[in-house]
Amino acid sequence: MTGPSTLPHVLTGQEASDWLxxxxxxxxxxxxxxxxxxxxxxxxxxxxxxxxxxxxGTWLDGGGWGRPADAVVSMRRMDTTVHxxxxxxxxxxxxxxxxxxxxTALDAEGQWLPLDPPGVTSAxxxxxxxxxxxxxxxxxxxxxxxxxxxxxxxxxxGRVLRFGGRVVKNVAGYDLVRLLxxxxxxxxxxxxxxLRLYPRPATDRTLLFSGGVPEVLRGGAAVAxxxxxxxAVDVDLGxxxxxxxxxxxxxxxxxxxxxxxxxxxxxxxxxESDPVEGGESRALHLRRTAWxxxxxxxxxxxxxxxxxxxxxxxxxxxADAWHGDVTAHVQQGVVRVKAGGTLPADAAQDTGKxxxxxxxRMEAMEGRLVVASAPSEASLARSGAVSPVVKQVQSRLKxxxxxxxxxxPEAPSS
Amino acid sequence: MIPDALHRxxxxxxxxxxxxxxxxxxxxxxxxxxxxxxxxxxxxVLPRTTExxxxxxxxxxxxxxxxxxxxxxxxxSGGAVAVRGGVIVGTARMNRILVLDAVxxxxxxxxxxxxxxxxxxxxxxxxxxxxxxxxxxxxxxGGNVAENSGGPxxxxxxVTSRYVRGLSVVLSDGSxxxxxxxxxxxxxxxxxxxxxxxxxxxxIATEVEVELLPIPETVRTLLAIFDELESAGQAVSxxxxxxxxxxxxxxxxxxTIRAVEDSVFAAGYPTDAExxxxxxxxxxxxxxxxxxxxxxxxxxxxGAREVRLARDEEERLALWKGxxxxxxxxxxxxxxxLVQDATVPRTALPRILAGIQTIGRRYGLTVAxxxxxxxxxxxxxxxxxxxxxxxxxRVERASxxxxxxxxxxxGTITGEHGVGLDKRDYMPxxxxxxxxxxxxxxxxxxxxxxLMNPGKVLPDVSTAGTT
Ligand SMILES: Cc1cc2nc3c(=O)[nH]c(=O)nc-3n(C[C@H](O)[C@H](O)[C@H](O)COP(=O)(O)OP(=O)(O)OC[C@H]3O[C@@H](n4cnc5c(N)ncnc54)[C@H](O)[C@@H]3O)c2cc1C
Ligand SMILES: Cc1cc2nc3c(=O)[nH]c(=O)nc-3n(C[C@H](O)[C@H](O)[C@H](O)COP(=O)(O)OP(=O)(O)OC[C@H]3O[C@@H](n4cnc5c(N)ncnc54)[C@H](O)[C@@H]3O)c2cc1C
Numbered sequence: 001m002t003g004p005s006t007l008p009h010v011l012t013g014q015e016a017s018d019w020l021x022x023x024x025x026x027x028x029x030x031x032x033x034x035x036x037x038x039x040x041x042x043x044x045x046x047x048x049x050x051x052x053x054x055x056x057g058t059w060l061d062g063g064g065w066g067r068p069a070d071a072v073v074s075m076r077r078m079d080t081t082v083h084x085x086x087x088x089x090x091x092x093x094x095x096x097x098x099x100x101x102x103x104t105a106l107d108a109e110g111q112w113l114p115l116d117p118p119g120v121t122s123a124x125x126x127x128x129x130x131x132x133x134x135x136x137x138x139x140x141x142x143x144x145x146x147x148x149x150x151x152x153x154x155x156x157x158g159r160v161l162r163f164g165g166r167v168v169k170n171v172a173g174y175d176l177v178r179l180l181x182x183x184x185x186x187x188x189x190x191x192x193x194x195l196r197l198y199p200r201p202a203t204d205r206t207l208l209f210s211g212g213v214p215e216v217l218r219g220g221a222a223v224a225x226x227x228x229x230x231x232a233v234d235v236d237l238g239x240x241x242x243x244x245x246x247x248x249x250x251x252x253x254x255x256x257x258x259x260x261x262x263x264x265x266x267x268x269x270x271x272e273s274d275p276v277e278g279g280e281s282r283a284l285h286l287r288r289t290a291w292x293x294x295x296x297x298x299x300x301x302x303x304x305x306x307x308x309x310x311x312x313x314x315x316x317x318x319a320d321a322w323h324g325d326v327t328a329h330v331q332q333g334v335v336r337v338k339a340g341g342t343l344p345a346d347a348a349q350d351t352g353k354x355x356x357x358x359x360x361r362m363e364a365m366e367g368r369l370v371v372a373s374a375p376s377e378a379s380l381a382r383s384g385a386v387s388p389v390v391k392q393v394q395s396r397l398k399x400x401x402x403x404x405x406x407x408x409p410e411a412p413s414s
Numbered sequence: 415m416i417p418d419a420l421h422r423x424x425x426x427x428x429x430x431x432x433x434x435x436x437x438x439x440x441x442x443x444x445x446x447x448x449x450x451x452x453x454x455x456x457x458x459v460l461p462r463t464t465e466x467x468x469x470x471x472x473x474x475x476x477x478x479x480x481x482x483x484x485x486x487x488x489x490x491s492g493g494a495v496a497v498r499g500g501v502i503v504g505t506a507r508m509n510r511i512l513v514l515d516a517v518x519x520x521x522x523x524x525x526x527x528x529x530x531x532x533x534x535x536x537x538x539x540x541x542x543x544x545x546x547x548x549x550x551x552x553x554x555x556g557g558n559v560a561e562n563s564g565g566p567x568x569x570x571x572x573v574t575s576r577y578v579r580g581l582s583v584v585l586s587d588g589s590x591x592x593x594x595x596x597x598x599x600x601x602x603x604x605x606x607x608x609x610x611x612x613x614x615x616x617x618i619a620t621e622v623e624v625e626l627l628p629i630p631e632t633v634r635t636l637l638a639i640f641d642e643l644e645s646a647g648q649a650v651s652x653x654x655x656x657x658x659x660x661x662x663x664x665x666x667x668x669x670t671i672r673a674v675e676d677s678v679f680a681a682g683y684p685t686d687a688e689x690x691x692x693x694x695x696x697x698x699x700x701x702x703x704x705x706x707x708x709x710x711x712x713x714x715x716x717g718a719r720e721v722r723l724a725r726d727e728e729e730r731l732a733l734w735k736g737x738x739x740x741x742x743x744x745x746x747x748x749x750x751x752l753v754q755d756a757t758v759p760r761t762a763l764p765r766i767l768a769g770i771q772t773i774g775r776r777y778g779l780t781v782a783x784x785x786x787x788x789x790x791x792x793x794x795x796x797x798x799x800x801x802x803x804x805x806x807x808r809v810e811r812a813s814x815x816x817x818x819x820x821x822x823x824x825g826t827i828t829g830e831h832g833v834g835l836d837k838r839d840y841m842p843x844x845x846x847x848x849x850x851x852x853x854x855x856x857x858x859x860x861x862x863x864x865l866m867n868p869g870k871v872l873p874d875v876s877t878a879g880t881t
Contacts (some may be wrong), residue, residue: 005654087655088759089788110657143600145577145607159848167757169789169829171611172837172844173853173871174559178575178607182600194606199657225517227540227628228698249701256700293867304518304597333597368598384603389591394603396859400852411602 007077010149017149020072023060025052027071033078034152034160034191040073041189043140045406052408053185055096055124062131062184062409063298064382069408075126078191081316084304086111088151090166092194095126110167113198114141114231118336120289120371126190132182135289136246139331145181148198156402165323166194186409187401206232206281209243209270216241216355217309219266221329222293224305226264227392228257232285233330237319287310291327294376298338301358303367307334310365312357321347321354333367334400355380386413416457416477416501421655423473424501426457428466432507436571436853443502446489447549448753451835452801455482455496462507464582464590464620471618474501474586480868481586483614484701485526485557488549491834492752493561493613494594496822497869499861503618505556512537519626519754520579520596525556525619533622545570547830556619564830566662566737569788570696571627573830575610576863580623583609586865596623608856614867616860628716630661634706635724637733638691638713641685643667643771643783646689647763651714654760660709662694663788663850664737667767670744670795671780675682675735677743681736687719691787692737741782742794748780748797752809755837756820757829760790769793773869777812791829792820818841841873863865 011019011028012015019028029051031037044051052069054060056076078094079101086109093102099120106112116135117128129151134143141147150164164170164177180188209219220235220243232246245261247254258275276284279293292298299318303311312328319326324339343351359369362382368410386394391413398410416424416435423666434440435457438478456479463465474481480500482681487494496502506524513522517861521532533542547553553563559581564573580596581593587590594606623633640646650663666674668688675685683690695705704772710721724730744751758766761862767783774781785793794816798809817827817840825832827840841850853872858864 004568029632057607085759085761087651087761089654090759132604142572145604146572148638157685161852163849165824165826165844167790167829168562169568169786169791170827171824171830172828173833173841173849174613174615175575175608176852176856178610179856180605181559182604182608182770199659222472225495229628229630237766246733249698250704252599252701252704253698256698268556280744300599302519302597302599304515306517307597307770330768334599366595366600370599370601385600387591389585390588390593390605393591393859396602400855413602 010071019057020060021057023057023072024068025070025072025124029071029073030077031073037073037154037189037191038085038158038160040124041154041406043071045156045158045404046397050408051406053130053189054120055130056098058122058127059119059131059180064412065184065186065409067408067410073189075124075189075191078288082192083273087171088166089197090168090194091197092150092166092192093125094192095124095129095190096177097125099125099128106197107200109304110200111197113147113195114198115144115147116285116289117144117369118289122290125193129181129193130184130308131282134328136234136331140231141198141227145178148177148181148193149196150194151177151190151365152188152192155188156404156406161188164194166174168196184408184409186398187302190406191312201250202255203246203249203251203256204281205258206276206284207245208249208275209267211239213237214344215243215266215269216243217312219243219264219270221305221308222266222326223261224331226260228260230261233345234288235328235330236324237316237328243267246281292337292338292373295338295340296373297324297343298373299321299333299337300370301362302332302334303362303365305331307332307365307367309361313334314361318354319356321350351378352380359384382412416479416813418711420477420479421457421515422474424457424470427469427473430457433459434495434724437711443487444495446487446492449489449490450493450752451497451498453490453495453855454750455502456499458502458504460507464584467503467584467618467620468588468590468633470503471584471586473867475586475588475863476736481865482867483556483560483618485554486528487554487555487833489557489561490755490831491836493834493867495729495834495835497835507553508620514539516541516570518596521624521626523555523622524558525554525622529555529558535637536626537629538724540629543624544577544627545574548741554833555622558613559610559619559622560614561830561832563788563790564786566664566786567662569786570659571660575607577625578606578610578622579625581606581609581619582621583619585617586861586863590620594623596625608610611832613736613803613871615871616856616866632702633694633696633700633730634702635730635733636693636706636710638693638710639687639720640689640691640718641687642717643689643767645717646691646763647767647787649713649718649803650765652712652716656708656712657706658709658806660693660788661696662692664691664692664786665713665783665785666692666740667783669734669780670740670784672741673747674743674850675780677741677746679743681733681739683730683736691738692733698858737784744782744797747801752796752798753831754794754796754811754813754816755787755828755831756790756817756825757791758820758823760788762825763787763790766820766823770816773812773815773819773862777808779808779812786829787830814840835870837875838871867869
């Protein structure tokens with residue numbers, strides 16, 4: 001898990017553009033550690049330049065948090081294991097370590113990081129923590145923020161700060177680890193993170209059912225309400241719709257849970273195909289984290305699980321207009337919409353109105369609609385209105401860590 | 415004593431019976447569970463609703479006095495104590511469960527709801543609230559949120575912050591903000607997560623939304639008896655290392671066993687043992703016996719002289735009794751008790767436990783350890799008599815050495831009790847001046863005038879600390 005990568009220290013010109021894939025910046029720097037990064041930040045601050053922290057650069061505009069930058073600083077060269085004692089079930093690594101490399105290394109020790117945010121396959125550890133997004137595994141294992149124990153990062157003033165640590169319980173001082181997790185590079189550029197690990201379950205099995213949309217949704221809801229907690233209850237709203245139930249644990253445990261799932265209301269009326277097992281089960285879910293890969297339009301709707309059917313209706317209206325697809329995390333009440341390149345002509349015109357209407361419906365249920373990705377010319381508000389008090393606290397925090405706005409990203413507060 | 419105008423405002427906001435200024439009645443609010451720190455507030459006010467809290471906070475702010483939130487006062491770091499005077503805002507009357515929503519597995523609570531009452535109310539729905547501090551029959555959810563409290567079963571389930579999904583918070587200027595909310599995917603900074611564990615320094619939580627879990631189908635509880643404390647620590651480390659995930663693993667050391675067995679709480683632990691390890695598995699019936707058997711044999715391999723398995727609920731409660739009543743029993747054998755709360759990496763447990771015993775011996779002090787071993791969260795309790803000034807000085811030196819030992823091993827000074835008043839001066843052991851500056855800055859982002867629970871958590875700003 002060690003060995004600094006062979007990347008250059010800086011890219012410019014065409015090489016930079018290739019790496020940036022359309023993100024507006026002129027250079028990409030690859031500092032080798034926090035001190036070197038602090039120097040870069042110090043220099044940028046002195047010259048009034050703006051930097052965008054990055055990992056592998058897979059989702060650089062940070063789902064709407066990004067602002068144009070003069071240069072990108074990627075942590076890819078900080079990819080070593082700082083500390084790993086398997087029996088502690090904790091680990092500290094450089095922020096630039098590739099998620100997939102880390103997963104492979106943990107696998108060898110019979111451990112894993114049960115986090116499955118979108119894009120995790122191509123991401124860095126720092127990028128995942130900076131985004132703070134979660135997937136289906138959250139209900140069983142907690143969100144990303146529940147599994148980050150410590151963060152080292154460089155502020156917009158070039159100070160190297162370390163919060164938290166590598167123990168699983170820690171309440172010394174306010175929980176800045178949670179503040180920084182999900183702050184998308186707007187407060188600090190993370191250089192190292194400590195994470196909580198779990199023993200890899202002996203059995204990993206995914207049950208697959210298909211049927212009509214209403215049946216599959218009701219089946220999913222019934223499974224989510226069982227006393228046994230599934231690791232994932234997802235629904236894909238294709239034709240036919242598919243219910244995907246992931247179970248983890250010991251063999252006896254998983255077999256018993258599978259029996260309970262098959263006995264749940266409605267699932268009996270669905271068509272079950274062969275379950276997938278072990279590595280195949282893992283691969284199936286990993287592929288699902290890349291569901292939005294390469295598409296420009298991504299919307300996430302969320303509300304209480306009980307409102308799932310309505311949330312799906314709202315999401316499907318958008319998907320129908322955009323000729324897109326819909327998938328749902330049943331336990332969390334989260335529904336994702338994606339759509340490809342050019343929207344149908346009539347839809348392109350009404351995009352703003354469509355999203356606003358959908359957002360109003362979500363907010364009427366105390367839910368939320370986030371435009372996670374959209375071409376900039378669509379100029380869609382990323383999220384709903386933020387209360388003035390929250391906005392004020394957010395901007396005080398930004399100023400505290402980055403008084404001169406050297407770090408490009410900013411918390412959305414439309 | 416508070417100014418007349420403030421007295422009038424508080425009375426207008428909450429009614430005369432909700433305002434306490436009588437010196438005798440204020441005595442109760444002088445300290446929390448850590449009786450070493452005593453400071454009498456100028457007044458106590460007991461609002462019933464968010465609106466009343468807003469009115470009360472505005473009035474105290476206008477008077478320029480400190481605002482000290484308080485739940486049940488079971489805290490163990492001097493957090494709910496009015497060290498700089500001012501008014502305690504107690505949540506005792508805000509004790510209603512507002513929503514118990516079984517379908518979405520959540521509850522909406524006023525902050526004064528007692529932790530255990532929530533699980534009782536959820537039980538008929540097959541649900542419960544996972545974080546279970548040993549004080550759960552008295553401590554409040556608001557206090558749990560402010561301290562980010564843990565408990566024995568947090569080994570498997572995680573601490574309070576994992577279960578808090580939404581909050582309404584009144585800030586020191588009287589404004590109310592709503593943070594998070596189940597069903598609203600996080601977007602923007604995680605102010606909800608930041609508020610949890612803020613020890614009353616950011617604002618007063620007036621509504622708390624929490625996630626509930628289905629009650630596990632079944633439980634297996636083991637008690638392993640050891641002749642050496644380090645072996646018990648090793649067993650914990652081996653069980654985790656073997657990939658088992660018990661719901662709880664708690665160690666009671668020899669000193670504590672003897673204190674418990676000498677008291678009315680006697681639980682039948684052998685008094686010549688040096689450690690008792692309680693291990694509990696929960697979950698589906700399928701597979702649980704295998705897990706319990708594997709844990710039992712790992713204990714035997716590390717030298718347990720005896721491993722008992724509870725056969726029914728009555729026996730289970732008996733095995734737990736020594737752990738649950740340890741704190742009360744210790745209170746009976748010494749006038750004063752200094753409760754520590756350091757956390758270390760699990761694999762360091764055997765070495766640190768030995769180190770703590772050595773420090774205790776060197777200072778001629780009795781250190782009784784009863785703790786959340788699975789999480790590496792130690793509670794070395796030093797028994798002493800405060801009237802003996804020389805002994806008190808030794809206690810303080812030993813206490814600092816223990817914390818230093820834990821920090822050196824990669825640990826921290828507090829795992830769940832919070833910094834409060836008690837460990838404020840130890841913060842520089844874990845954070846440098848830049849980190850402390852940032853912590854101050856974050857606090858001011860919520861409370862620019864420094865009225866919320868002043869004198870807690872952070873050492874006073876030095877000249878370097880002004881931002
Ligand atoms: C297919 C796919 C779908 C995705 N879907 C979504 C989605 O729906 N919603 C969503 O919000 N995200 C989404 N993401 C983003 C994803 O959750 C991660 O943020 C991203 O994959 C991380 O990859 P990276 O390491 O390349 O980070 P980058 O793409 O380089 O950076 C991602 C963001 O994190 C910040 N960042 C990265 N590293 C650091 C660091 N070390 N310190 C501080 N800040 C840092 C960047 O400034 C940027 O804002 C998706 C990604 C992919 C590939
Ligand atoms: C016997 C015993 C066993 C214990 N076991 C454990 C244990 O296993 N795990 C554990 O973590 N702790 C334990 N504790 C410590 C204590 O019970 C917890 O810290 C508990 O959460 C405190 O709750 P409380 O209602 O008593 O809060 P208080 O002591 O009244 O206050 C604690 C802090 O919370 C703040 N506060 C209270 N209410 C609010 C609010 N509504 N909004 C904002 N701030 C607020 C106060 O200002 C103070 O800083 C134990 C204590 C005792 C006495």
